[in-house]
Amino acid sequence: MFSALFRILRGCTGRVMINLLRFAWRGYWTVKAFERRQRKGQPFFPAFLMLSITSRCNLRCRGCWVTPTDPPHALTLAQLNGIIACARKYGSSFFGILGGEPLFHPDLFTLFETHPKAYFQLFTNGTTLNDEIAVRLAKLGNVTPLISIEGLETESRLRRGRDDVFSRSLTGLRACVRAGLFTGVAASITQRNFSELVSTDYLDFLVKEGVHYIWYYIYRPCGNDPDNDNALDHDRVLELRRFIVEQRRQAKLFIIDAYWDADGKAVCPGAMGLSHHIAPNGAVEFCPVIQASTTFLNSDASNLEKAFQEDSFLQNLRTFSARQGRSCVLMENPGELGAFLTENHAVDSSNRDFLSTLNQRCRFVCHDLPGEEIPERSFAYRLMKRSCFFGFGAYG
Numbered sequence: 001m002f003s004a005l006f007r008i009l010r011g012c013t014g015r016v017m018i019n020l021l022r023f024a025w026r027g028y029w030t031v032k033a034f035e036r037r038q039r040k041g042q043p044f045f046p047a048f049l050m051l052s053i054t055s056r057c058n059l060r061c062r063g064c065w066v067t068p069t070d071p072p073h074a075l076t077l078a079q080l081n082g083i084i085a086c087a088r089k090y091g092s093s094f095f096g097i098l099g100g101e102p103l104f105h106p107d108l109f110t111l112f113e114t115h116p117k118a119y120f121q122l123f124t125n126g127t128t129l130n131d132e133i134a135v136r137l138a139k140l141g142n143v144t145p146l147i148s149i150e151g152l153e154t155e156s157r158l159r160r161g162r163d164d165v166f167s168r169s170l171t172g173l174r175a176c177v178r179a180g181l182f183t184g185v186a187a188s189i190t191q192r193n194f195s196e197l198v199s200t201d202y203l204d205f206l207v208k209e210g211v212h213y214i215w216y217y218i219y220r221p222c223g224n225d226p227d228n229d230n231a232l233d234h235d236r237v238l239e240l241r242r243f244i245v246e247q248r249r250q251a252k253l254f255i256i257d258a259y260w261d262a263d264g265k266a267v268c269p270g271a272m273g274l275s276h277h278i279a280p281n282g283a284v285e286f287c288p289v290i291q292a293s294t295t296f297l298n299s300d301a302s303n304l305e306k307a308f309q310e311d312s313f314l315q316n317l318r319t320f321s322a323r324q325g326r327s328c329v330l331m332e333n334p335g336e337l338g339a340f341l342t343e344n345h346a347v348d349s350s351n352r353d354f355l356s357t358l359n360q361r362c363r364f365v366c367h368d369l370p371g372e373e374i375p376e377r378s379f380a381y382r383l384m385k386r387s388c389f390f391g392f393g394a395y396g
């Protein structure tokens with residue numbers, strides 16, 4: 001932990017550090033405010049929002065939930081400013097910025113510049129990131145790039161449909177490190193990339209490249225080309241959990257997951273209401289991969305609170321998901337989820353036939369490991385999970 005902290009202090013610029021510390025401090029109080037709202041039954045508003053600001057992308061990754069449209073869908077600056085102003089009323093100032101490829105959104109930098117007190121995690125494939133963009137982000141200081149790398153050279157090519165993806169993402173990553181940004185790498189773990197990305201060699205490689213954190217995801221076969229055979233099985237999920245817990249005690253970078261609490265029990269950020277998602281077409285969704293909704297944002301997002309507080313759809317889906325279990329309701333209970341969404345008159349917001357195909361979707365193992373829970377062994381991670389990442393009453 002200390003070597004990871006020291007590397008951040010040594011690698012990031014002063015402005016990036018100040019914003020990171022402010023985010024860490026505010027993030028803690030955002031979660032506490034959310035916990036209080038939940039406990040006291042006050043009007044609901046998630047602690048964090050994931051914003052998919054455009055469906056435009058230069059890659060076509062197998063299993064991606066985003067369906068390309070022509071023209072691409074995109075949230076307007078008026079909608080984005082409305083969302084951030086609304087979230088601020090609830091003490092929330094952290095936003096995940098997703099796509100498609102968010103760097104293709106024409107107002108991305110205006111968004112970052114307009115909200116200097118907000119903190120943004122930029123989910124990017126990194127292939128269009130260069131020194132000029134990285135230096136601009138560092139000058140702002142309120143953005144952490146999270147670059148998705150889905151395998152080394154060969155696996156990146158197979159998964160992302162282009163020859164040079166790995167080298168271009170690496171070029172983008174190096175530009176971020178050179179600029180002194182708090183730089184992260186995301187990996188959605190599959191059968192094929194497991195041995196490459198769930199290894200100490202890979203963590204050492206990232207440390208050598210100057211990366212400060214890695215965020216491990218479990219691959220969710222989605223979209224028009226889901227690649228079901230590449231999904232993890234029970235033993236691989238258990239092995240991933242064991243690796244994460246082990247490496248957290250010695251790794252020189254932070255290792256993040258949004259699946260397990262301090263005791264190794266599975267949790268779903270959507271079921272807890274900790275985070276929800278807004279799609280490029282304005283759909284207010286449970287999470288990025290459950291592409292159905294009953295509320296679409298209006299031109300200035302002034303109906304966002306209504307979506308969370310007057311429309312019972314998301315509340316009902318949170319309750320439904322938690323009743324199905326602690327794991328991922330899309331992965332483990334797609335048929336039941338489909339029936340629930342239809343009964344609740346949800347509209348398909350996927351730009352393809354997400355809803356009607358749910359009952360044909362096969363069940364996948366996901367991150368709930370009943371009876372095989374592996375608690376955090378690192379004191380620091382236990383503390384962080386205990387204070388900021390637990391059930392929030394969703395599971396009784």
Ligand code: SF4
Nearest residue numbers: 268269270287328329
């Ligand atoms: S439903 Fe699945 S993908 Fe969505 S937030 Fe929960 S665990 Fe994550």
